[in-house]
Amino acid sequence: MKTRQTVQQVPHTIDGKTRMVPIRVDAPAPPRDWDNLVLNGVTGIAALVLTASVVWSTASIGDLLSRAVVEPAAYGAAVVFDLAWIACMAIEWLARYDEDRAALPRRAGHVMLLLAMLAVGAHGKVAGYWEIGLIGAAVSALAKGLWTVVLRHQTPPLDARTRAWIQGELADAGASLALIPVRRQLQRAQAQVSAERAAIAGPDSGSADPDRPDESADDPDAEVIGIRPGAVTTKDAVRIAWDSGVRDDEAAARYVAKTTGKAPSPDTVARYMRLLRNGMAS
Structure with missing residues (x-):
């Protein structure tokens, strides 16, 4: 059995006075949590894919827009396409305990992702390589799909009564916050x-x-x-x-x-x- 060093407090008496003192002892080591390691690995892969998607989309859409405007403005606008659906995905995660509130950012994220994919595809068509445009658009879809799977896996399932109870608690807290500006x-x-x-x-x-x-x-x-x-x-x-x-x-x-x-x-x-x-x- 594997062990590890740990610190424990034990009583120690000198001249009739007892104090708790720390000592190092060997304790059984807990088994490795493979589920948590795999989840951390998948989350890291999803973050890497998301970064690659943002870089690719920004480069493609920025090159497309730079044909009409200066490059700083073109690439600044290009990064908005991916950041928009990423922000919607983050809000969806924050509202994971309330399915009704999570529905709007989920739908908005799908629409914004579609716009980003169309822009990447348009760049491939304008550049004369429509195949590259399709593949580039698929990168954003893969990033969004992978993160959707990861977030859904980490969202705990709740029955209807529990969701209703949570919504009631949030409503009470919201009412208290709303009264502050009203009193003012x-x-x-x-x-x-x-x-x-x-x-x-x-x-x-x-x-x-x-x-x-x-x-x-x-x-x-x-x-x-x-x-x-x-x-x-x-x-x-x-x-x-x-x-x-x-x-x-x-x-x-x-x-x-x-x-x-x-x-x-x-x-x-x-x-x-x-x-x-x-x-x-x-």
């Missing part, structure tokens, strides 16, 4: 509404904002007194400054003083800014 839009809209109400109220307006609820006594800003009914408060001004990108307490205090017409308490401004930084302000 709502905050910006609310800030604009507050600023608009403050501008419309004017200095002589004496009516309170009917849409503004009364604040409870235990609210964090209960001690803040509005300059006039219906006008923007210190809290509103701090919120508007925050939504405008102000993150410094002193800059926010200057904005509040300019907006409300009265110098606010630095501690009050700092408290509101701290709540905004912690995401606790409403």
Whole structure:
């Protein structure tokens, strides 16, 4: 039986004190994983074939396009033909657990591969060697086919219920991500509404904002007194400054003083800014 050197932790006692110390011991070596070695070899072959396909297609299509444009632009456009279906194949791999999402990049990859093969074949025809054009086009098809086989082999099969469960989990995560920009839009809209109400109220307006609820006594800003009914408060001004990108307490205090017409308490401004930084302000 084959063995290999490995390190183990064993207890060792000196003067009645025991510590775990490392020692080297011979342990049975695990059998060679031939399946993994073969898969790695096939993946390497597929990568080599893909590289050769990109080089051949770029050279062929670039030579074809260089008849009408300068060579840097021709070869730059030529490499797009293969990179397009390769990118679709990568997206198909990322969506391997969701067959519905993987269908679109799979179909798009087939269409882009066909366009690349037609371009390579057209180069062979224009050059007077249509046989070479057909063989060159087959190189891209072989590369795409080989990678399709490799990726399908590594894609685990899932039953319908498992796929539905995964889709539900992804939907929940997507909903949480979608709410982030929505909340930002709502905050910006609310800030604009507050600023608009403050501008419309004017200095002589004496009516309170009917849409503004009364604040409870235990609210964090209960001690803040509005300059006039219906006008923007210190809290509103701090919120508007925050939504405008102000993150410094002193800059926010200057904005509040300019907006409300009265110098606010630095501690009050700092408290509101701290709540905004912690995401606790409403």
